[in-house]
Amino acid sequence: MSWIKEGELTIIERFCANIIKAGPMPKHVAFIMDGNRRYAQKCHVKRQQGHSEGFDKLAQTLRWCLNLDIREVTVYAFSIENFKRSKEEVDGLMELARQKFSRLLEEQENLKKHGVCIRVLGDLPLLPLDIQELIAQAVLATRNYNKCFLNVCFAYTSRHEISNAVREMAWGVEQGLLEPSDVSESLLDKCLYTNNSPNPDLLIRTSGEVRLSDFLLWQTSHSCLVFQSVLWPEYSFWNLCEAVLRFQVNHSDLQKARDLHMKERKRQQLESDQAYVTNKLQQEGSACHGDSQRRWTLLQKCTALREERIQGFLQALENKRMDFLERLCTVSA
């Protein structure tokens, strides 16, 4: 498979993998694969080759992740900001994408055998139409596979993703599917491009840069961040183990922080529900105001109605997204 390198770990690698796997393991790892161009400069080759070797390194890293039982990986392949690069470089990257997605479609049997679900996250209409079509085909062909998941962020920035999620919720309100009070952190989660994935446990950025560069800002708020100085095309199994060890060291602190955040989120939701109910009771007339039984019943009813609205809205959103991909496939058929 061109996207996941064939092969098993060496004896030493397997030995270390077994030691590491004795501790808590990340289920979802995100990579900012930085350093292709600096690598090319270092090796005195063209940038395009740097990017090509970067892709090979991705295939190898995905193999290592599977060996370590890490079943979900998200990568930052192309930022909306990268469109600012020279036409030559952007065209080169698009051509690389074209080749790789076409190869992917030729390997459908293998994808099925390994159960690989491919998702592409980003503002796809910004891409050349033929690449959009290839992406749509790859995503639709693999959408029901569930042994492992590869999320490729392409034409992506986190701010665009978050704005898009808010726009979708506003669309839901416009369509009469949602009420403004339905908007919550958990609903926003479900409107992001990453709505089918749990948040990354671990984010790794290579090449020594120590910033997030508009990648998964919302989803990595409580993730373990590991910045490594190695250039992406030189990434090794040991670099990956080092990152996983850092995750293990941080694991219980981060779990506590996440639990605290969830508790606070639930408390806020309850508070806003209570306010909603108080409002409704006041509208009905103050005779019922003090009745705690009435309050409880109304709270249950409002929560159930909200759940129903949200399910309807999320289904409509899913249909909208599927329609977009399916229309792209019929264009190329």
Place this chain on the structure above:
Amino acid sequence: MDEILKQQQELLGLDCSKYAVEFANQDKTDQVLNCQSTLKVLSPEDGKADIVRAAQNFCQLVAQQQRKCTDLDVNVLDSLLSSNKGFPDPDLILKFGPVDSTLGFLPWHIRLTEIISLPSHLNISYEDFFSALHHYAACEQRCGK
């Protein structure tokens, strides 16, 4: 004032000869650098909760037909947030403590922020603080290009 100048001499140590300390005000009676700092203290609810609040307000406007959903883009959402209002996006995060995470700090605003870690804010030495600033100065932002 003398004490501050004395401390500057001590703290800059061997490097002090490299840096000519210039005062904004040439008046000798006012030798301390005139630097007005503003301190903003934030808490977890200034993170995701602020984005959710802005989203709710926008949806309220849509419900009242004062806005269309297509009106919302990155710049509009940015202008609706209040947690960092009046401040530019942070250039640098100095993170204290052993946890390798931003723990929900201003997720929207830190898209280009350099994140530099120091072990603790207790008994922090000037050398450590200075070396963090030095690290920041060496960062090269390409902004996608």
